[in-house]
Amino acid sequence: MKQDSCQVTVIDRKRIELARKQMPGAEVLENVSEVLKLLGDTTRLRILLALATTELCVCDLAALLEMTSSAISHQLRLLRARGIVKYRKEGKIVYYSLDDPQVQSLIKVSMDQIG
Amino acid sequence: MKQDSCQVTVIDRKRIELARKQMPGAEVLENVSEVLKLLGDTTRLRILLALATTELCVCDLAALLEMTSSAISHQLRLLRARGIVKYRKEGKIVYYSLDDPQVQSLIKVSMDQIG
DNA sequence: CAAACGATTGAGCATACGTTCACGTAAGGA
DNA sequence: TCCTTACGTGAACGTATGCTCAATCGTTTG
Secondary structure (H helix, E strand, O other): OOOOOOOOOOOOHHHHHHHHHHOOOHHHHHHHHHHHHHHOOHHHHHHHHHHHHOOEEHHHHHHHHOOOHHHHHHHHHHHHHOOOEEEEEEOOEEEEEEOOHHHHHHHHHHHHHOO | OOOOOOOOOOOOHHHHHHHHHHOOOHHHHHHHHHHHHHHOOHHHHHHHHHHHHOOEEHHHHHHHHOOOHHHHHHHHHHHHHOOOEEEEEEOOEEEEEEOOHHHHHHHHHHHHHOO
């Protein structure tokens, strides 16, 4: 009853094996936690909640959240990188909107369950 | 068409008001993002996924995740503080298990939708 | 063309975060 | 009693994160 791969004592191997079988692969895990981490910031969450209502340009998002458009732009870049939001250019104005239905429903569930 | 509370130009006041109406209060927002942030870390997510299968003691969690029990213990403290997990002492062994059905279902939805 | 504007980007900076390390505590066994 | 074990905690440390600031790009307008 001793010494696993990193000086950790094991109490119940059966339970560990049981839990290990259910555990998703590293890739899935990384994916899920990355999305949840993106949602786990008030600025980004507010951006997404706003965009859930209506498409908005960067400066209106900035006005709504009372932040600089630079700060908003930085966060939008991260959301864009994960395909959570998309944009549409109209002249010099860039309109953002939600682009991932699954993330969208995850947000809704989160608000319903936790908020 | 200029100068809101923080040198930000407004393009469309109507959309902003629309979005503002839907926006939850700061308290709710803080709550939700805090839970999502807790789920948005692979260590904590793996802990919770393991505990979704079966109750586990700290050292078995450490063995399963191949991490030190100290690191696990630190994370469990955070999860305990939010009422996401609970514990049960049996001699010197402490068994942890899930304690929040809503967070539990949120994890399930996350895995189904994203993973 | 030049000026203004919306948006983006990179550097810098302060803070938050996650792990390690060392130590402390409570319980059990020799 | 003394030692081991399971767990918890605080300090330290390296890294990640989010914002600001300044500069830049592309587009529109005077």
